[in-house]
Amino acid sequence: xxxxxxxxxxxxFAAPLVPGACAWYLGGxxxxxxxxxxxxxxxxVIAARDxxxxxxxxxLKLPHGEVPxxxxxxxxxxxxxxxxxxxxxxxxxxxxxxxxxxxxYLRPGVExxxxxxxxxxxxxxxxxxxxxxxxxxxxxxxxxxKLTPExxxxxxxxDGSSHFLTPESVVDLQAAFNSDIxxxxxxxxxxxxxxxxxEKAHRFTADWALRAFGEWKQKRDEGxxxxxxxxxxxxxxxxxxxESADICASLDAPGIAIGGLSVGESFAEYSRxxxxxxxxxxxxxxxxxxxxxxxxxxxxxxxxxIDMFDCVLPTRNARNGSYLTRDxxxxxxxxxxxxxxxxxxxxxxxxxxxxxxxxxxxxxxxEGEILSSMLASWHNLHFLAAMMDEVRAAIxxxxxxxxxxxxxxRFFSGKYAxxxxxx
Ligand SMILES: [Zn+2]
Numbered sequence: 001x002x003x004x005x006x007x008x009x010x011x012x013f014a015a016p017l018v019p020g021a022c023a024w025y026l027g028g029x030x031x032x033x034x035x036x037x038x039x040x041x042x043x044x045v046i047a048a049r050d051x052x053x054x055x056x057x058x059x060l061k062l063p064h065g066e067v068p069x070x071x072x073x074x075x076x077x078x079x080x081x082x083x084x085x086x087x088x089x090x091x092x093x094x095x096x097x098x099x100x101x102x103x104x105y106l107r108p109g110v111e112x113x114x115x116x117x118x119x120x121x122x123x124x125x126x127x128x129x130x131x132x133x134x135x136x137x138x139x140x141x142x143x144x145x146k147l148t149p150e151x152x153x154x155x156x157x158x159d160g161s162s163h164f165l166t167p168e169s170v171v172d173l174q175a176a177f178n179s180d181i182x183x184x185x186x187x188x189x190x191x192x193x194x195x196x197x198x199e200k201a202h203r204f205t206a207d208w209a210l211r212a213f214g215e216w217k218q219k220r221d222e223g224x225x226x227x228x229x230x231x232x233x234x235x236x237x238x239x240x241x242x243e244s245a246d247i248c249a250s251l252d253a254p255g256i257a258i259g260g261l262s263v264g265e266s267f268a269e270y271s272r273x274x275x276x277x278x279x280x281x282x283x284x285x286x287x288x289x290x291x292x293x294x295x296x297x298x299x300x301x302x303x304x305x306i307d308m309f310d311c312v313l314p315t316r317n318a319r320n321g322s323y324l325t326r327d328x329x330x331x332x333x334x335x336x337x338x339x340x341x342x343x344x345x346x347x348x349x350x351x352x353x354x355x356x357x358x359x360x361x362x363x364x365x366x367e368g369e370i371l372s373s374m375l376a377s378w379h380n381l382h383f384l385a386a387m388m389d390e391v392r393a394a395i396x397x398x399x400x401x402x403x404x405x406x407x408x409x410r411f412f413s414g415k416y417a418x419x420x421x422x423x
Pocket of ligand 1: 344345348349350351352353354379382
């Protein structure tokens with residue numbers, strides 16, 4: 001997209017979307033400011049494309065090391081992936097994990113994190129952190145919130161204290177965390193939102209993307225090294241998605257996130273909107289679909305040229321005794337495993353599958369042993385890491401669609417769906 005095209009794009013969408021909003025680009029935008037800024041253009045390198053699909057494999061070059069893509073990112077909401085240590089995360093081969101701005105802002109708070117040397121100093125993990133903006137949590141967790149064009153006022157779900165976040169303050173927070181990739185403050189809507197709600201959320205998100213991008217550029221000028229991703233919203237309305245995607249693309253940020261998917265819609269609806277949105281995004285930028293973590297959603301995203309995804313599901317399921325296997329989810333509490341001394345997944349070479357039996361893991365789960373969560377989380381993340389290794393190899397060898405088909409046929413064969421769920 002040329003500078004002139006970008007300018008036209010911005011101007012096209014620079015209508016007063018929400019009364020009082022959009023001041024930044026209505027009042028101050030001269031058509032060139034966002035595009036003069038130079039950030040390292042080599043932060044994403046595509047090494048190979050599948051050919052038969054949009055899938056691609058490459059490398060994200062981040063301040064705390066390189067990350068092969070497509071990549072699944074485990075979620076460490078409070079600066080820790082539940083039930084796993086930083087050494088575990090290293091051993092499992094992950095180089096990029098998530099932290100949650102809303103939670104870290106409330107506790108331990110930005111000042112403690114700043115004094116500790118950011119997230120890396122505080123958590124003692126030297127890989128990369130991606131932090132979300134907290135928008136999703138403000139709208140899903142806070143008992144009270146009020147959306148204004150300036151930002152969002154809310155009360156903490158912990159102690160009821162009052163807070164106000166703006167697109168700029170959220171950039172500053174994430175810079176203080178020293179996030180390697182930070183997200184803009186956005187407004188996410190769920191499945192079934194009305195056109196009016198979706199439009200309002202999209203307008204706010206678009207305006208906030210521009211304001212956050214401006215703030216991020218300033219932070220970069222001051223020496224902050226993390227990348228910034230705007231977020232595509234627009235719910236399940238194609239025209240809103242298109243507008244949102246075009247605005248995000250026009251910013252020329254280092255990468256782009258797609259939000260508001262996997263919010264309760266069917267797989268078919270997810271696939272439709274995913275393909276529609278991804279097709280409008282620049283092909284040379286890393287693309288991140290937020291909040292997806294099951295093999296079918298991940299593989300569908302990869303097919304559409306998505307490079308990054310995260311979800312609490314693999315580790316949350318693990319704590320609930322649900323193991324990922326080649327043959328689908330295995331509920332370890334099932335009575336059928338009481339005397340089953342075989343491994344959870346005989347094709348998995350993780351330390352859990354090489355060491356422990358289903359019977360023992362079931363026993364640990366039934367007794368509520370902490371070890372149950374630790375071992376199941378290890379296995380589930382190992383499973384996804386191995387799957388992503390295979391995905392990258394399949395793309396390099398131009399056989400991604402065959403890989404996807406074979407993987408999902410087996411995964412949904414229903415092997416563990418039958419039987420006594422519990423005793
Ligand atoms: Zn295993």
